[in-house]
Amino acid sequence: MNNKLSKLTIAILSASSVGFASQGLAQENQELEQADDVEVIEVRGIASSIAESARLKRYDSRIVDAIVAEDIGKLPDNNIAEALQRITGVSISREFGVGESVTIRGISQNRVELNGRSTSGSGRGGISLDDFPSSFLKTVEVVKSPTPEMIEGALGGTINMTTVRPLELNEPLVAFTLDGEYADKAENWAPIFSGAAGTNWDLGDAGTFGASVVMSYQDRTLRRDEFFNLVTPTELDLDGDGTSDQANTPSGNYLVRSQNTVEQKTEQRERTAYGLSLQWAPKDTDAFVYLDINTTELDGGQEAYSVLNDSKDYSDLILDNAYGDAEGQLNDFGSGSVFVQPKTWADFTTNETSSNALGGEWFVTDKLKISGEIAYTKSESLRTNSEFNLRPISRAQYEEDGTVTEHLFTLTMTGDGSQVPGIAFSDPDALLNPDNLAIRQFTHQRYYEENEETAIRFDVEYLEPIPSFSFLTKIKAGVRATDRDYELDRYDLRTNGSELKNLQTSVTYDGVLRPTWVDEFNESFGGFKEVNHSNSFDQSGISGNNALTHYYVYDGAALAYDIDGTYARVQQMLEGSNYELVGSLDDNMVRNTGSYAQINEETQALYTQFHLDFDKLTAVVGARYVKTDLVSNTFDQSGEYDYSDFLPSLNATYSLTDETILRFAAAKVMRRPEFGELSPALNVDNSLVTGTQGSYQLDPYRVTQYDFSAEHYFGDGGMVSAAIFYKDVKSFTVASSSCQADPNTIEGQNVTEYVNVCLLDTAGVSQADVNYVTGDQDLAYVEAQRDAGLTGIVIDTDVNGGSGEVTGIELAYQQQFSFLPGMWSGLGISTNYTYADSEQPDGNPLLDISNNTFNGQIYWEHAGFQVRLAYNWRDKYLDSQDEKRVRPVGALATGIYNRTNPDEPFFDPTLGNNYREARGQFDFSASYDINENITLVANAVNLTAEPITQVTELGSIWQYSEADRRFTFGVRGRW
Numbered sequence: 007m008n009n010k011l012s013k014l015t016i017a018i019l020s021a022s023s024v025g026f027a028s029q030g031l032a033q034e035n036q037e038l039e040q041a042d043d044v045e046v047i048e049v050r051g052i053a054s055s056i057a058e059s060a061r062l063k064r065y066d067s068r069i070v071d072a073i074v075a076e077d078i079g080k081l082p083d084n085n086i087a088e089a090l091q092r093i094t095g096v097s098i099s100r101e102f103g104v105g106e107s108v109t110i111r112g113i114s115q116n117r118v119e120l121n122g123r124s125t126s127g128s129g130r131g132g133i134s135l136d137d138f139p140s141s142f143l144k145t146v147e148v149v150k151s152p153t154p155e156m157i158e159g160a161l162g163g164t165i166n167m168t169t170v171r172p173l174e175l176n177e178p179l180v181a182f183t184l185d186g187e188y189a190d191k192a193e194n195w196a197p198i199f200s201g202a203a204g205t206n207w208d209l210g211d212a213g214t215f216g217a218s219v220v221m222s223y224q225d226r227t228l229r230r231d232e233f234f235n236l237v238t239p240t241e242l243d244l245d246g247d248g249t250s251d252q253a254n255t256p257s258g259n260y261l262v263r264s265q266n267t268v269e270q271k272t273e274q275r276e277r278t279a280y281g282l283s284l285q286w287a288p289k290d291t292d293a294f295v296y297l298d299i300n301t302t303e304l305d306g307g308q309e310a311y312s313v314l315n316d317s318k319d320y321s322d323l324i325l326d327n328a329y330g331d332a333e334g335q336l337n338d339f340g341s342g343s344v345f346v347q348p349k350t351w352a353d354f355t356t357n358e359t360s361s362n363a364l365g366g367e368w369f370v371t372d373k374l375k376i377s378g379e380i381a382y383t384k385s386e387s388l389r390t391n392s393e394f395n396l397r398p399i400s401r402a403q404y405e406e407d408g409t410v411t412e413h414l415f416t417l418t419m420t421g422d423g424s425q426v427p428g429i430a431f432s433d434p435d436a437l438l439n440p441d442n443l444a445i446r447q448f449t450h451q452r453y454y455e456e457n458e459e460t461a462i463r464f465d466v467e468y469l470e471p472i473p474s475f476s477f478l479t480k481i482k483a484g485v486r487a488t489d490r491d492y493e494l495d496r497y498d499l500r501t502n503g504s505e506l507k508n509l510q511t512s513v514t515y516d517g518v519l520r521p522t523w524v525d526e527f528n529e530s531f532g533g534f535k536e537v538n539h540s541n542s543f544d545q546s547g548i549s550g551n552n553a554l555t556h557y558y559v560y561d562g563a564a565l566a567y568d569i570d571g572t573y574a575r576v577q578q579m580l581e582g583s584n585y586e587l588v589g590s591l592d593d594n595m596v597r598n599t600g601s602y603a604q605i606n607e608e609t610q611a612l613y614t615q616f617h618l619d620f621d622k623l624t625a626v627v628g629a630r631y632v633k634t635d636l637v638s639n640t641f642d643q644s645g646e647y648d649y650s651d652f653l654p655s656l657n658a659t660y661s662l663t664d665e666t667i668l669r670f671a672a673a674k675v676m677r678r679p680e681f682g683e684l685s686p687a688l689n690v691d692n693s694l695v696t697g698t699q700g701s702y703q704l705d706p707y708r709v710t711q712y713d714f715s716a717e718h719y720f721g722d723g724g725m726v727s728a729a730i731f732y733k734d735v736k737s738f739t740v741a742s743s744s745c746q747a748d749p750n751t752i753e754g755q756n757v758t759e760y761v762n763v764c765l766l767d768t769a770g771v772s773q774a775d776v777n778y779v780t781g782d783q784d785l786a787y788v789e790a791q792r793d794a795g796l797t798g799i800v801i802d803t804d805v806n807g808g809s810g811e812v813t814g815i816e817l818a819y820q821q822q823f824s825f826l827p828g829m830w831s832g833l834g835i836s837t838n839y840t841y842a843d844s845e846q847p848d849g850n851p852l853l854d855i856s857n858n859t860f861n862g863q864i865y866w867e868h869a870g871f872q873v874r875l876a877y878n879w880r881d882k883y884l885d886s887q888d889e890k891r892v893r894p895v896g897a898l899a900t901g902i903y904n905r906t907n908p909d910e911p912f913f914d915p916t917l918g919n920n921y922r923e924a925r926g927q928f929d930f931s932a933s934y935d936i937n938e939n940i941t942l943v944a945n946a947v948n949l950t951a952e953p954i955t956q957v958t959e960l961g962s963i964w965q966y967s968e969a970d971r972r973f974t975f976g977v978r979g980r981w
Contacts, residue, residue, distance in 0.1 A: 051076055051867050051872060052076055052834070052865045052867055052872055052874055053722070053723065053822045053832070053834050053865070053867055054076070054723075055073075055074045055075065055076040056074075056723055056820055056822075056834065056836055056865075057722055057723020057822070058074040058723070059071070059072045059073060059074045059723075060719060060723050060724070060725040060820065061723070062074070062145070062147070063717070063725070064667070064717065064719055064725075067153070067617075067624065067625075067626045067657050067659060068149055068150075068151045068152070068153060068626070068657050068671070069149075069150045069151040069657070069669055069671055069713050069715060069729070070147055070148065070149050070150065070151075071093040071094060071095075071096075071147075071148045071150070072145055072146065072147045072148070073089045073090060073092070073093065073145065073146045074144070074145050075143060075144045075145065076872075083105075083140070083929070083931075083945075084140060084185075084198075084945060084947075084974060085104060085105045085135070085136055085140060086105070086135040086136070086138060086140045086143070086146060086167070087099075087105030087106055087107060087108055087135040087136060088104075088105035088929070088947070089140065089146065090105075090108050090135070090146060090148065090165065091105065091108070091861065091878050092836070092838075092861050092863060092876065092878075093148050093838070093861075094727075094729075094816045094817070094818045094838035094839075094840055094861075095110060095111045095148075095150065095731075095814070095816050095838075095840045095842075095859075096108050096109070096110055096148060097109045097112075097854065097856060097859055097880055099114075099854070100969070101136070102228040102229070102230050102273055102969050102970070103228065103230070103947070103948060103969030103970055103971075103972070104136050104228070104969075104972075105135065105136060106134055106135060106136045107131070107134065107135060108135065108165065109162060109854045109855070110148060110150065110162030110163035110165075111150065111162050111163070111731055111733065111812060111814060111840075111842060112162070112812050112814070112842045112844055112852055112854060112855030112856075113161045113162030113163075113709075113733070113812065113852075114162070114853070114854050115130070115131070115160070115161040115162065115677045115707060116131055116160050116161065116162045116163055116164065116165060117130075117131060117132060117157065117159050117160040117164045117165065118131055118132030118133055118135065118165045118167070119132065119157070119164060119165065119166045119167065120133075120138075120166075120167050120168075120169070120298075120300065120361050121166075121167070121168055121169060121298065121363070122157075122166055123157075123361070123363055123379065123381045123383075123461065124157065124361075124381065124383050124459055124461060124488075125138075125359070125361050125383060126359050126360070126361065126383035126384055126385040126457055126458065126459060127359065127385050127457070128355075128357075128385060128387060128455055128457060129680055129681065130159065130677070130678060130680055130681070133302065133359055133361075133385075135165075137277065137302055137304055137359070138167065138279070138302060139200060139220075139222035139224075139277075139279045139302075141183060141200035141202070141220070141222055142167075142169055142200075142202075142220050142222065142279070142281055142300075143167050143168065143169060144168055144169060144170050145167075145168045146165060146166070146167050146168075147164075147165070147166040147168070148163050148164075148165055149163055149164040149165075149166060150162075150163045150671075150713065150731075151655070151657055151669075151671030151673060151711075151713050152164065152655055152673050152675060153615055153626050153628070153655060153657060154613035154614065154615040154628035154629055154630040154653070154654075154655055155465070155482060155484060155613055155615055155630075156630075157486070157611075158611065158630060158632050158651070158653060158675065158676055158677075159676070159677050159678065160675060160677065161675055161676075161677045161707055161709050161733075161735070169220075169281065169283065169298075170202075170204065170218060170283075171216070171218075171283060171285055171296065172204045172205070172206050172216025172217050172218040172283055172284070172285045173206050173214060173216040173285045173287060173294065175204050175205060175206060175216065175218070177205075178203075178204070178205035178981075179202065179203060179204045179205065179218070179980070179981070180201075180202070180203045180979075180980070180981045181201065181202045181203075181978075181979065181980040181981070182199070182200065182201040182202070182978070182979050183198075183199070183200045183201075183943075183976060183977070183978045183979075184197075184198075184199050184976050184977055184978075185197075185198040185199075185943070185974045185975065185976030186198070186974070186975055186976060187226060187972055187973070187974045188972070188973045188974075188975075189226065189227060189228050189229070189970035189971075189972055190541075190951075190970050190971045190972075190973070191228075191229040191230075191231070191541055191544075191968070191969065191970040191971075192227045192228050192229040192272055192970055193541075194226070194227040194228075196224065196225055196226035196227060197223070197224070197225055198222075198223070198224045198226070198974070198976070199221075199222065199223045199224075200220070200221065200222040200223075201220065201221050201222075202218065202219070202220040202221075203218065203219055204216065204217065204218030204219070204283075205217065205218075206285075210289070211289055212288075212289070213286060213287050213288040213289045214286070214287045214289075215284075215285070215286045216283075216284070216285045216286075217282075217283070217284050217285075218281075218282075218283045219280075219281065219282050219283075220279075220280070220281040221278075221279070221280050221281075222277070222278070222279040223277070223278050223279075224275075224276070224277045224278075225274075225275075225276045225277075226274075226275055227272060227273070227274045227275075228272070228273050228275070228969065228970050229270065229271065229272045229273075229969070229970060230269075230270070230271050230273075230967065230968070230969045231268070231269070231270050231539075231542055231543055231967070231968050231969075232267075232268070232269040232270075232965060232966065232967045232968075233266070233267065233268050233269075233426045233427075233543065233546075233552075233554075233965065233966045234267050234269075234891055234956070234964055234965035234966070235263035235264065235265060235266055235267070235891065235964050235965075236263070236264050236265035236759065236761060236891050236892075237261050237262070237263055237335075237891065237892050237894065237895050237958055237962065237964050238261070238262050238264065238761065238894045238895075238901055239255065239257060239259035239260070239261060239262075239894055239895060239899040239900060239901035240259055240260055240261075240262045240336075240901065241258070241259055241260075242259075242260050242262070242323070242325065242328075242336070244325050244328055244329070244330075246325075251330075253330045253334035253336075253899075254330060254331075254332055254333065254334040255333075255334035255899035255960060256897065256898050256899055257898055257899045257900050257901075259334070259899050259900065259901060260330055260334060260335070260336040261333065261334050261335040261336060261895060261899065261958065261960065261962050262323070262336045262339075263335070263336070263419070263427070263964070264316060264317055264341065265314055265315070265316045265759065265891070266314070266315050266417075266419065266427070266429055266554060267312060267313065267314040267315075267554070268311075268312070268313045268542075268552070268554040268555055269310070269311065269312045269313075270310070270311050270537070270539065270542070270555075271308055271309070271310035271311070272308065272309045272310070272562070273306065273307075273308045273309075273354070274306045274307055274308075275304065275305075275306040276304070276305045276306050277302065277303070277304050277305075278302070278303045279300070279301065279302040279303070280299075280300070280301050281298075281299070281300045281301075282297075282298070282299040282300075283296065283297070283298050283299075284296065284297040285297075291368070292368070292369035293366065293367060293368035293369065294366055294367065295364075295365070295366035296363075296364070296365055296366060297362075297363070297364050298361070298362060298363045298364075299360075299362050300360065300361045300362070301358065301359070301360045302358070302359045302360075303357075303358045304355070304356060304357050304358070305356045306354060306356070307352060307354050307563075307566035307567050308351075308352040308353065308354045308562070308566050309352070309561075309562030309563045309565075309566055310350070310351045310352055310353075310562055310566075311348070311349065311350055311351075311537060311557070311559050311562060312348075312349040312351060313346065313347070313348050313349070313437060313554045313557050313559075314346065314347045314349070314758075315344050315345065315346045315347075315417060315429070315431075315436075315554065316344060316345065316347070316758055316759075316785070317341045317342075317343060317344050317784070317785070322341065322342040322343055323339055323340070323341055323342075324339060324340030324341060324342065324416070324418070325339055325340075326340075327339070331422060331423055331962075333423075333958075333960050333961045333962040334899065334960060334962065335423055335962040335963075337419075337420075337421060337422050337423060338419070338420050338421070339418075339419060340416060340417055340418040340419065341416065341417045341419075342416045342417075343414045343416070344414065344415060344416065344417045344431075345397075345398045345412045345413065345414055345415075346398055346431075346436050346437055347395065347396065347397060347398075347446075347758065348395070348396045348437060348443065348557050348558070348559045349393060349394075349395045349396070349559075350393065350394040350395070350559050350560040350561070350562050350565050351391075351392060351393045351394075351562075351565070352390065352391070352392045352562065352565050352566040353389070353390065353391045353392075354389070354390060354566065355387050355388070355389040355390075356387065356388050357385055357386060357387030357388070357455075358385070358386050358387075359383075359384065359385040359386075360382075360383065360384050360385075361381070361382075361383045362381065362382050362383070363379055363380070363381040363382075364379065364380050364381075365377065365378055365379030365380065365381075366378065366379075372469075372470075373468060373469050373470040374466070374467070374468055374469070375466070375467040375469060376464070376465070376466050376467075377464075377465045377467075378462075378463065378464045378465070379461075379462070379463050380460070380461070380462050381459075381460070381461045381462075381463075382458070382459070382460050382461075383458065383459050383461075384456070384457070384458040384459075385455075385456070385457045385458070386455075386456050387453075387454075387455045387456075388452060388453070388454055388455075389452070389453040389455065390450070390451065390452055390453075390569070391449070391450070391451040391453075391692075392449065392450045392451075392565050392566070392569060392572075393447060393448070393449045393450075393565075393692070394447070394448050394560040394565055394572065395446045395447040395448075395507075396443045396444065396445065396446055396524060396559070396560075397412070397443070397444050397445075397446035397510045398412055398413035398414075398436070398442055398443060398444075399411070399412060399413055399442065399443070399444040399510050399521050399523070400412065400413045400442060401413075401441050401442055401523060404521065408519075410510060410511050410519060410521055413433075413436075413442040415431050415432040415433040415436055416431070416432040417429065417430070417431055417432070418430045420549055420550055421548075421549025421550070422549070423962065423963050424549075424963075425543075425546055425547040425548055425549045425966075426543045426546050426547065426548045426549065426552060426966050427548075427549055427552065428548060428549045428550030428551055428552055429551075429552045429553045429554050430550075430551065430553060431553050434553070436553065437553060437554070437556065437557040437558060438536070438556065438557065438558050439558075440523060440524035440525035440528065440534070440558060441523060441525060442523075443523065443524040443558065444509075444510040444521035444522060444523050444524070445509055445510065445521070445522045445523075445524070445527055445576075445579065446507065446508065446509055446510050447505075447506060447507040447508070447509060448499075448506045448507075448509075448572070448573075448576045449498075449499060449505060449506065449507065449692055450498070450499040450569060450573070450591070450595075451496060451497065451498050451499070451598075451692075452496070452497045452595065453494060453495070453496050454493075454494070454495045454496075454497075455492075455493070455494050455495075456491070456492070456493045457490075457491075457492045457493075457681070458490065458491055459488055459489070459490040459491075460488065460489050460490075461486060461487070461488040462486065462487050462488075463484060463485065463486040463487075464484055464485055464486075465482065465483070465484035466482070466483050466484065467480060467481070467482045468480065468481045468482075477618050477619055477620050478616060478617070478618060479617045479618070479619045480616075480617035481614070481615075481616055481617070482614070482615050482617070482628075483612075483613065483614040483615070484612070484613055485610070485611065485612045485613075486609075486610075486611045486612075487608075487609065487610050487611070488607075488608065488609045489606075489607075489608050490605075490606070490607045490608075490609075491604075491605070491606050491607075492603070492604070492605040492606075492607075492681045493603070493604045493605075494601070494602065494603040494604075494681075494682075494685070494687075495597070495601075495602055496597070496598040496601040496602070497595040497596060497597050497598060498595065498596055498598050499573075499591070499594055499595060499596075500594060500595075500596040501580075501585055501586070501587050501594060503596075504585070505692075505754060506576065506580075506585060507692075507754065507756070508754075509521075509522070509585065510522075512584075512585075513580065513583050513584065513585055514583060514584050515582055515583050516582075522579055524558065527575070527579060530578070530579075531575040531578055531579065532575070533560055533561050533564050533571075533572065533575055534558060534559065534560055534561065535558070535559065535561045536556075536557070536558050537556070537557055537558075537559060538555065538556040538557075539555065542555040543555070543966065543968065544951075544968075545951045545952070545953040545968040546953045546955075546966045546968055560572075569591065570590070570591055573587075573590075573591040599641040599642070600640075600641070600687060600688050600690075601687050601688070601689050602640055602641040602687055603638075603639070603640060603681070603682070603685035603687040604638075604639040604640075604685075605636065605637070605638050605639070605681055605684055605685060605702075606636070606637045606639075607634065607635070607636050607637075607678075608634075608635045609632055609633065609634050609635075610632070610633045611630060611631065611632040611633075612630070612631055613628060613629065613630040613631070614628050614629065615627065615628030615629075616628055622660055622661045622662075623658065623659070623660045623661075624658070624659050625656065625657060625658040625659070626655075626656075626657045627655070627656045627657075627658075628654070628655065629652060629653060629654040629655065630652075630653040630655075631650070631651070631652050631653070632650065632651050632653065632676075633648070633649075633650040634648060634649055634650070634651075634678065634706075635648045636648065636684065636702060638684050638685055638686065638702030640685065640686055640687045641687075643686070645686070645702040645703070646702075647702050647703050649705060649706070651674075651676045651706070651708070652674070653673065653674045653675060653676065654673070654674060655671070655672065655673035655674070656670070656671060656672050656673070657669070657670075657671045658670045658671070665718055665719050665720060666716070666717070666718045666719075667716075667717050668714075668715070668716050668717075669713070669714065669715045669716075669717070669729075670713065670714050671711075671712070671713040671714075672710075672711070672712050672713070673710075673711055674708070674709070674710050674711075675708075675709050675711065676706045676707065676708050676709070677706055677707040677709075678706045679700075679704045679706060679707075679739055679804070682698065682700055683700045683701070683704055683739060683804040684700050684701070684702050684704060685700045685702070686699060686700060686701060686702065687699070687700070688801070690748075690799055692756075693755065693756035693758075693759075694748065694750060694751050694754050694755040694756065694799055695755065695756065695757075695759065695762055695763055695799060695800065696762065696799065696800045696801075696802070696890070697746070697799050697800070697801045697802070698801070698802050698803075698804075699801055699802070699803045699804075700803070700804050701803065701804060701805065704739060704804060704805070704806060705737045705806050706737060707735065707736070707737050707739065708735075708736040708737050709733050709734065709735050709736065710733070710734045710736075711731065711732065711733045711734070712731065712732045713729060713730070713731045713732075714729065714730050714731075715727060715728065715729035715730075715816075716728050716729075720821075721821065721822065721824065722822050722824055723820065723821075723822055724820060724821040724822065725818065725819070725820050725821075726818065726819045726820075727816075727817070727818045727819075728815070728816070728817050728818075729815070729816040729817075730813075730814070730815050730816075731812075731813070731814050731815075731816070732811070732812070732813050732814075733811060733812040733813075734809065734811050735809060735810045735811060735812065735846075735852075736809050737806050737807075737809075739804050739805070739806060739807065740804070740805060740806075740807035740808075740847065740848075741802040741803065741804060741805075741888070742802070742803050742804075742805045742906075743776045743800055743801065743802050743803075743906065744772065744773065744774050744776065744800075744801050744803070745764035745765070745766060745772065745773050745774075745775065745776050745777070745798040745799070745800060745801075746772045746798050746799045746800075746801045747766055747769075747770050747771055747772045747795075747798050748798065748799050749770070749795075751792060751795075751797055751798065751799065752792060752793065752795050755792055755797060755799075757785065757788045757789055757792055757797065758785070759890070760779060760784070760785045760787075760788035760789075761778060761779055761893065761894060762778070762800070762890045762893060763778070763779075763788050763792070763797050764776050764777060764778060764797065764798045764799070764800045765777045765778065765779070765788075765791055765796060765797060765798070766795075766796045766797065766798045768796075769794060769795035769796050770795055772798065773798075776800055776903070776906075777903070778893075778894075778903045780901070780902065807847045808846075808847030809847065810844065810845050810846040810847060810852060811844065811845055812842060812843070812844040812852060812855065813842070813843050813844075814840060814841055814842035814843065815840070815841045816838065816839070816840050817838060817839045817840075818837070818838040818839075819835075819836075819837050819838070820834070820835065820836035820837070821834060821835060822834035823835075829868045829869070831868075832866050832867040832868040833864075833865075833866050834864070834865050834866070834867075835862070835863070835864050835865075836861075836862070836863050836865075837860075837861065837862040837863070838860070838861050838862075839858070839859070839860050839861075840858070840859040840860075841857060841858055842855050842856065842857060842859075843857060848905075848915040849915055850884060850887065850915060850916065850919065851883070851884050852884070853883075853884050853885065853886065853887070854883060854884070854885070855883055855884070856880040856881045856882070856883040856924075857881055857883075858880070858881045859878075859879070859880040859881075860877075860878075860879045860880075861876070861877070861878050861879075862876070862877045863875065863876035863877070870934055870935035870936075871932075871933075871934055871935075872931075872932065872933045872934075873931070873932045874930070874931045874932070875928065875929075875930050876928070876929045876930070876931075877926060877927070877928050877929075878926065878927050878929075879924070879925070879926035879927075880924065880925065881924040882921050882922065882923050882924050882957070883921065883922055884919060884920070884921055885920050885921060885922040885956065886920045887918055887919055887920070888905065888917070888918035889918050889919070889920035890918070891920075891964060891965070892918055892919070892920055892958045892959075892964050893917060893918040894917070894918075895917065895918070895919075895958040895959055895960065895962075896914035896915075896916040896917035896918070896919065896959050897914060897916045897959050897960070898912065898914045899960060900912050900914070903917060904917070905917040905918065916959045917959075919958070919959040920956055920957075920958070920964075921956065921957045921958070921959070922954065922955075922956055922957075923954070923955040923956065923957050923963070925952055925954060925955075926952065927948050927949075927950075927952050928948070928949040928950050929945070929946065929947050929948070929949060930945065930946040930949050931943070931944065931945045931946075932944045932945075933978075939979055939980060939981055940977065940978070940979050941977070941978045941979070942976075942977055942978075943974070943975070943976050943977065943978055944973075944974065944975050944976075945972075945973070945974040946971065946972070946973050946974075947971065947972040947973075947974075948969075948970075948971045948972070949971065951968075951971050953966060953967060953968040954966075954967040954968065955967070
């Protein structure tokens with residue numbers, strides 16, 4: 007169409023100049039802005055957005071994919087991660103069904119930047135993508151092949167989010183979006199609002215000044231239901247003939263599920279975000295100065311419950327109707343002498359992040375441009391972990407003779423594994439009768455985390471061909487220095503140095519042991535409630551009734567939102583006992599000095615890159631050199647480490663025709679270890695079963711990567727492309743485990759999940775070998791070992807390991823069928839496919855990499871209507887290793903734990919492999935333009951309510967997880 011550039015079009019066309027665009031695109035944009043009437047694609051609508059994404063990809067010198075806003079404040083999806091999953095080679099991770107982070111070509115160690123600079127979160131990568139409002143953005147780039155000017159630290163790619171600068175606006179802008187989002191499991195409506203306004207003023211001789219402001223608010227409630235088991239390979243005689251039966255596993259052992267657990271968590275998340283951009287350009291000088299201020303605040307809480315049953319004696323299985331399935335998993339069996347543990351818990355992080363920058367650029371001459379920026383990013387967070395747990399205690403036994411014994415019963419589990427199993431107890435009131443549930447534990451931890459970085463950069467560009475080297479069209483060089491401080495501090499609730507756990511067996515009044523039963527506690531202090539959601543596991547389905555979904559627990563809302571009130575109730579309960587609490591909750595929070603970590607990291611980087619033009623062949627070639635100086639402090643020790651990296655890169659583009667181009671890229675990239683991996687501070691879980699410890703002498707991940715692609719462009723935004731890539735990954739960080747002796751384990755270790763408790767050869771002596779119980783040793787055995795000082799804590803220490811690789815293919819196709827008649831001309835399609843194959847040092851694939859990933863979306867636009875149906879599918883991938891609930895299960899199914907020592911018997915590096923099963927998801931969106939200013943919008947996420955299942959190395963399901971379908975209805979306006 008022939009019209010003047012719209013204000014949004016110019017903003018989009020300027021996107022790459024805000025980031026790191028190629029010279030060709032910058033020149034094209036300049037020519038477009040100077041023209042009175044030009045043929046452009048106005049970015050308003052799905053087709054225009056997809057076409058503009060193809061244009062940005064086409065004219066960039068790097069291998070880049072982009073998402074472009076369909077209108078002011080409207081990415082194709084309401085969440086940045088969910089929008090990025092439409093890009094070739096990108097997969098996402100979800101939390102409560104909401105896109106949270108991405109992997110790029112199978113690598114999760116990526117950078118998230120805002121206008122080309124760092125953002126701040128709890129880790130290296132930057133802000134979580136679900137914490138930054140998508141309504142703030144005009145484009146999101148995924149850069150897969152870096153150039154030397156780009157900040158180091160991305161192994162898979164860099165996600166660069168760009169916002170509109172006020173001087174890019176031709177006229178004043180006001181825009182807003184008001185949505186209501188319904189989450190079907192939480193049965194909650196949530197308000198979502200975003201607004202933007204901007205303009206600029208001609209100040210005459212004082213130049214031009216512009217300002218824009220954006221604001222976003224969201225208050226949503228979501229729920230997640232999970233059911234999972236401990237899985238143990240076990241030799242069984244099903245028919246009782248004295249001979250072990252053979253399951254369909256390599257060892258013949260059956261995969262027996264125990265520790266049946268239901269977790270149901272409702273999370274309330276409130277997010278408020280602000281953005282302010284100021285920009286000034288002097289008159290008659292080609293320069294500008296800008297100030298960007300962005301802040302995001304996250305608050306909320308969780309109401310979470312975990313209900314677990316376990317066998318007191320693992321050998322008393324009831325096998326009357328039991329059978330093994332195709333994966334060797336045992337179905338339709340029972341267990342005697344089981345007990346239940348209802349737990350109320352909350353672990354939520356409230357944080358405030360900011361990203362601020364002052365910078366500018368100046369064309370000193372027509373050939374020489376200088377630019378600089380000072381940026382400050384900071385993230386402050388408070389992470390709280392709280393628990394209020396119960397234990398089944400036989401009240402009748404206690405009242406009869408004063409002994410404290412567990413209330414035991416039998417269990418029957420039915421189903422073929424395709425759905426959540428049915429669970430029935432011989433005592434139907436096992437989880438509902440407060441007479442037999444006693445107060446066991448109340449814990450509260452606070453983690454204060456702060457991560458801030460100050461970065462200064464200065465760049466120089468020479469923009470004219472060099473005499474005698476006409477092919478050298480531009481030289482760019484620069485320096486960047488950063489100073490980063492990270493600190494983690496932890497405080498735990500203690501009374502006289504002790505945790506408030508095992509209260510049912512340790513609280514005495516006047517020297518007499520006495521548990522407190524739930525009905526007594528509730529009658530005196532209140533706080534308990536019955537939970538029975540009507541839509542529990544309605545996506546996965548349940549094989550009959552599951553008693554674990556109907557239970558009596560301490561109110562999670564009181565634990566999440568009124569921790570002081572919960573403390574007061576427990577304080578009243580313990581008054582006059584040996585655990586008596588004096589003072590407030592804050593008075594009894596004790597600093598955990600063993601967990602303290604403080605890291606200072608300084609980096610200095612310099613780069614030079616050359617832009618070459620040989621007519622049909624153009625290239626950007628150069629190198630970046632970066633030095634890292636690290637100081638890592640714990641509460642009582644300090645260590646220093648430094649290293650340097652030389653990172654060359656090449657991005658070459660060859661134009662076969664005006665519409666077809668070939669690209670080749672090669673680069674070395676690096677990624678520093680996460681902060682938790684760099685601190686030698688010891689972090690041990692509340693159960694004193696596992697812990698982690700880092701090392702400040704870790705080297706960074708280092709990757710050498712190669713890319714080759716072919717791209718053909720046609721019609722109005724049509725594109726077909728193919729790419730192959732290879733990544734050679736060095737300096738893997740892997741966990742080295744040991745069994746550490748600790749005197750606290752004798753009194754405080756929780757051995758309920760006894761298969762995860764390591765055993766010591768000698769009491770009080772730590773050892774490198776990690777030994778667990780064998781199949782014929784049960785909970786009673788481990789309890790006896792603990793009481794004898796022969797159990798330890800499994801400590802995982804990160805060390806640099808071997809190498810690995812990722813190889814893959816990417817295919818993409820998009821087209822608008824504008825050649826079709828009438829209303830059908832608004833039909834279009836966008837699809838892509840990625841194949842990736844990977845291997846890490848132990849022979850397993852890399853985490854988070856699916857061999858096959860497919861994205862497809864079909865859209866239609868006509869007469870103000872826009873409709874889009876999108877589908878995302880990825881096949882099974884390795885989600886975690888050495889997962890404690892499936893730790894005994896590997897390819898051999900022996901049940902003997904040896905995943906690290908190939909010289910010992912039964913070595914199996916697949917032990918504990920946890921895979922996320924293949925899954926597809928439909929998302930839908932529609933809108934209608936009432937007029938040029940007002941649009942009605944609707945969206946649906948996970949339209950068909952697809953659950954998530956986790957499987958073992960042998961393919962048996964051990965976890966079912968499901969979250970809300972989300973439906974959004976709203977109105978969008980722009981003037």
